[in-house]
Amino acid sequence: MDAIDVLRAKRDGRRLSPEQIRWIIGAYTDGSVPDEQMSALLMAVFFRGLSPDELVVWTQAMIDSGERKDLSSLGRPTADKHSTGGVGDKITLPLAPLVAACGVAVPQLSGRGLGHTGGTLDKLESIVGWRADVHEGAYLRQLREIGAVICAAGNDLAPADKKLYALRDVTGTVESIPLIASSIMSKKIAEGADALVLDVKTGSGAFMKDPDSSRELARTMVGLGQAAGVRTVALVTAMDRPLGRAAGNAVEVAESVEVLAGGGPADVVELTLALAREMLAGAGRSDVDPADALADGRAMDVWRRMIAAQGGDPGAPLPQPAEKHVVTAPATGTLTRLDAYALGVAAWRLGAGRARKEDSVSAAAGVVWTAGVGEQVTAGQPLLELHTDDPARIPRALEALEEAIGVDTGEVPLPLVIDRITA
């Protein structure tokens, strides 16, 4: 096999053979095909796409660069969720213990945030003592005994993706549906769950800005899941405004705990329950109503055990910011715009996110807000509260928020759940 033949074939719009795909993914992972050839191929894929058949083989080759985990020894159904990322999207935090409380194990291998969307692990690390790294034996034991684990993925999980993702990041080849879909699905399939629910975000704060691209990504990923024998469903959900009332790290943990305690913002509760029902249905437990497990405290019990198992103290106070800055409502009327992207950038600039992989994040940084879209606000009332450890960060965060808030602008927010995509 020769990388140039593969490159030319894709460049000229010819279909790659399964042998070609398996060879080039393997050879790139082991270093025998260099970055400059793979980046040219990725750009050719950006322009030419991958057919559904090519994409199934491509994704499988990425999975086969590592190991697909076998969770059958748990003796109970398993399900996981993946979100394409949004602002204030802390749903994994209440969802994993909730589904586990309903009898379905949740093996959630997660990542850190980059740019304006937060990372699940970054949020959980604001809990004193909590550790993202769980070794293989402890991982299976926690899944068996508690039913839920949220931790960092090991290096054996689709290592091809790790290398490809870093390359795409610097070569302008991130924004390609087959490349996004294979990146997400290779890791999620390798994780070994029986069922998978995808939360594909759409809107300013999401990777995909419009519902049609989000639907296309959802369909592509559902197809890949089904082809790999994982029962997969996707919900396309709104990310024109942020989820809940908080975006950041500790502030999102606090909100998640509110939801687990039976309270919390209505949208977070609604989406958590909708995704929990899909996970339970995928795992063959559609007879169970997750609302009960929220109401009676079982989900909270699993949360406490899950946090404690990874060294965290679920009762410890969360970090507080050195500085808070209030932004007031600009007018009286209905809040019709609270732009997700702007809030995400503001939280990021306050210290909640990172610009480069090697940066650290501030646990206390973030934004909380007192009203969501569709609600009444009064001119001058406190609307946003900016949290940061470094007051010098506030001006740039305020800059990001300049066009973020709209009152009575006539804008109509997207419904929370826009579409449901099945095989």
Add this chain to the structure above:
Amino acid sequence: MDAIDVLRAKRDGRRLSPEQIRWIIGAYTDGSVPDEQMSALLMAVFFRGLSPDELVVWTQAMIDSGERKDLSSLGRPTADKHSTGGVGDKITLPLAPLVAACGVAVPQLSGRGLGHTGGTLDKLESIVGWRADVHEGAYLRQLREIGAVICAAGNDLAPADKKLYALRDVTGTVESIPLIASSIMSKKIAEGADALVLDVKTGSGAFMKDPDSSRELARTMVGLGQAAGVRTVALVTAMDRPLGRAAGNAVEVAESVEVLAGGGPADVVELTLALAREMLAGAGRSDVDPADALADGRAMDVWRRMIAAQGGDPGAPLPQPAEKHVVTAPATGTLTRLDAYALGVAAWRLGAGRARKEDSVSAAAGVVWTAGVGEQVTAGQPLLELHTDDPARIPRALEALEEAIGVDTGEVPLPLVIDRITA
């Protein structure tokens, strides 16, 4: 400036600013933009192209990565020729001394062959003692005293091109008209000649297989030459069959000497004179008829002095092959096909060309033929003679020739000069 912004702009079909182009060519040349980003950009250029304005800046940035030579101290007009490469294309060898004999200096910086087309320097190196490397001072002296020099380009001639070409070669981004045009023209413009004639080949043995793509490449290059203040004309010429009666190294030198002696195959003489007339016209000497300088031996005199100045013995016998193998005509009738690509591959496999840059070539290897397309042949007459130092190479050369010869097939060869492209 950020490479990813440049990459994304081109990927998404936006025009690159002059600053962006100058920055990325410079940063790639000095190593601050890595190969994997440049290869992704080259693939994006493959798909999106470069506008005429972008291409002028891109080419100028490549020239500015080194130095544009100043030949004004020669005190006489200068002209050069570039061929996009073909089989049996030895035209540079008789052409340079011929034009010099007519009073126009020819500063021909040449390359080596790769693949099925031969390299001018490889051919000349079959002359005992001849050296391709000429240092700057000797180069100018030879141009002043003899009027013609054919030698290897130094590292200061468009160094961006050297790096870009090596990258394109391994990333499937060779076949792009703006990238081909900027590669050729950056070097030719930097060479410093007043006038330039481009011989753009078309047909099976050429890089461009059809006249329309060749015309497009010709127009693009003529535009770049004019934009840089070089009087540039292009001839689009036939490469469906090879030029002359020989393809290889020593065999092409022998044929060139025949032409300089007033003989040689009609097509080689015709094309040499046509290109010489364009070079002389471009240099303001359309009053001179190069046919006279061929007929009266002045061109041969310059040839001898030019070869001797670079250490060669123009009178020494040329290398002879260890083995010759004859291929006879398959039928009686008109020879209608003598496929340029097949003959080029055969000569290459006999040892005349190289597969990798670091390979050496055999001076004696090649193919000669006794009849050209349009001529009568008799079944069983010797038609091709394969020359090699290694008899084990003959079977693979014969394989390449399997479909190369056609008698009375009804194929109509292209006219030798298909089109003339001016600004």
